[in-house]
Amino acid sequence: MEKSRTEYSTMNTVVAMISRIAAILMGFVTRVVFTHTLSESYVGINGLFTDILNVLSLTELGVETAISYALYRPIAQGDIRKQQILMRMFRTFYRITAGCVVVLGLSIIPFFDVLMKNRPDVDHLMLIYFLYLANSVVSYLLVYKRTLIEVHQLNYIVLLYQTAFLILQDICQIVILFTTHNFIFFLSIYIVCTLLSNICISRKADRMYPYLKEKTKEQLPEDERKDIFRNIKAMLMHKLGNVVVNNTDNLLISSFVGVISVGIYSNYFLLIGSVRQVLDQIFQGITASVGNLGATEDEGRVKSIFETAFFIGNWLYGAAAICLYELLNPFVELAFGKQYLFDMPVVLILCINFYINGTRKAVLTFRDSLGLFWFDRYKALVEAVLNLAISLILVWKFGTFGVFAGTFLSTMLTSVWVEPYVLYRHRLHAKVAPFFVRYVIYTAVTGVIWYGTDRLCLFADGGRVIVFLKRFFICAVVPSLVMLLCFCHTKEFGIVKRKALAIWKKRWTDGRKK
Structure with a gap:
């Protein structure tokens, strides 16, 4: 029997919150072990490289949001042909994105001395960065099929897979930290579990929606293609604003205060981010239902x-x-x-x-x-400029506090x-x-x-x-x-x-x- 939007939202939200809490608890244990088995420099490097690669996620251009929106009506109408066309476009976009992340990630290396004030004495720094970059690239492979499951209001299925691999990842990383204290092995687990998670979700999508395997050479009508590319352009601006506001804090702190302060902030970011992730699942759980609501x-x-x-x-x-x-x-x-x-x-x-x-x-x-x-596409660009300008002004006088005050003021304005x-x-x-x-x-x-x-x-x-x-x-x-x-x-x-x-x-x- 077909479930209502409220039932889908409730199921997605409940599973999401339980899954997220389980993943967060394991992640927190991993973080505690991490801070007690490795030096403050590694903690700071972890936060800095994570933010650098979040900035590179701009190359995704907000494609996932734009394609998701385009899928709501075909799914509500049972239009399989259009779903096939949209998913083929999605696959192409993400393959291009993975390539762009590789190129841009490598181009940042000459600027490391600028990004890191008091560059820490960490062995194999370049190899560590390459592993972070590899994990970011792997995260774009096969992931596009996940979106089709989510848009069908079945996000809980994706979350169960992701949570299982996150917990497996944390257990393996804890064992590695206790037995070897080796940061390289620690990061390698990230890549393996990210890839395995994407493969399993992709195969699940193939079983649920067999038409994904059917080849089609049809194209969307010109007006629909224009709408999608128009929305992608808008989402690029939003993504730019979001990345500048939310993912440059570590870069500013690292450049003007020091990498050790990045390590301190990363612990607060972990705790605040963990609470945010749990609560965000409520809205993530209703996203597909809201899309269906708007279409009907x-x-x-x-x-x-x-x-x-x-x-x-x-x-x-x-x-x-x-x-x-x-x-x-x-x-x-x-x-x-x-x-x-x-x-x-x-x-x-x-x-x-x-x-x-x-x-x-x-x-x-x-x-x-x-x-x-x-x-509101231009809002995102104005917010990004204000955030950088205000944060740069305030960080000179107020240090770490000034960076976060800049974020607050740009958001309010x-x-x-x-x-x-x-x-x-x-x-x-x-x-x-x-x-x-x-x-x-x-x-x-x-x-x-x-x-x-x-x-x-x-x-x-x-x-x-x-x-x-x-x-x-x-x-x-x-x-x-x-x-x-x-x-x-x-x-x-x-x-x-x-x-x-x-x-x-x-x-x-x-x-x-x-």
Whole structure:
């Protein structure tokens, strides 16, 4: 029996969150072993090379998002021929991308002395970089078939494969670190597991959709080809903005502060990124359903679902930002040691950036799934320029804090208001002012709860472990409880409650029948 969009979204989200939590826990154990078995220089190199290759991911041009959007309608209509044509285009794009990453990755080598202030004394530095580059190239091979599974609202299948290989990768890497302390062997496991994961997912897609193996020489109509290339151009601009804002922090810190500071930030990035990945799975789980929604439903229905998703995002990311602010330093000290601590102003700006970007997730999910990337394409370029300019100015005076403050200011000046404006004007066809009023109210409530929680956490005393546990209890209870009291009578909370009860009732009924 065909599942509803809500059921697909729920299944994808639940599997995604469980898979992501399992992968994160294993990844964290690997990280702790990594920091205790290798020097700070290796920690810094890991963060720096990862960011360099994230910058090179610009060559992907946002093709995956553009092709995914193009696939929603053919899948909803059962048009296999068009799916075949689009997937062939996708394969060609990704093969070109892999080649471009190789060329650009090699061209960066002469500039290593500029990118690394106080270049660390690490053996086989070039070989290490080549291994990072190889893993990036391998990640583009065969991966295009994964998208077809995801667009069919079956993302949970992909996640199960990816999580299994991530856990296998972590176990192997932990064994290597304990037995050999060899960073080269450690990186080799990355490449092997990435390749095996892509091969298994590709074969699964072939079994699920046999028409992928059928050859076709047909071309898309000229107007549809133009639309796809138009969207790819727009996504290139978005990807450029995203890479500059989110993946140049390590490069700036490395160039102006030092590689050791990159190592310190990489631990915070791991923890904050882990929480973000878990919460992002909620929106990743509904992405295909939103695409289907846009292809089959009217504006009023789309607007109602969006505003509910935005409400959920504010609640979850707000509560998580408060928890991170109170728990990050105690946790880092326990896990990695005092030498890896940031001052509280740096932690604060990191958590504020986490919250701001989290509140954007609903908007971005709907923008991408509804194919609106063209309308705010220049925003991404303006944001990138502002981020680099402001960060370069502030890093001279404020160091690491200045880099993250530049990210905050550039986001507030562009994305926070432009993205919702585009969504409301070009798809929902409604006034955006009520949305911004709601946004301000949500943010103000979060700010008040944040301050109150921080005051309560000051009363947590005792040893380091006891303080951490007390703060954890306060953060786990207070923010969500107060938000429940504040929002329990809103329309959006009522929708969430009805949806949850309907799913629970259906599951209960199905279970009784079995």
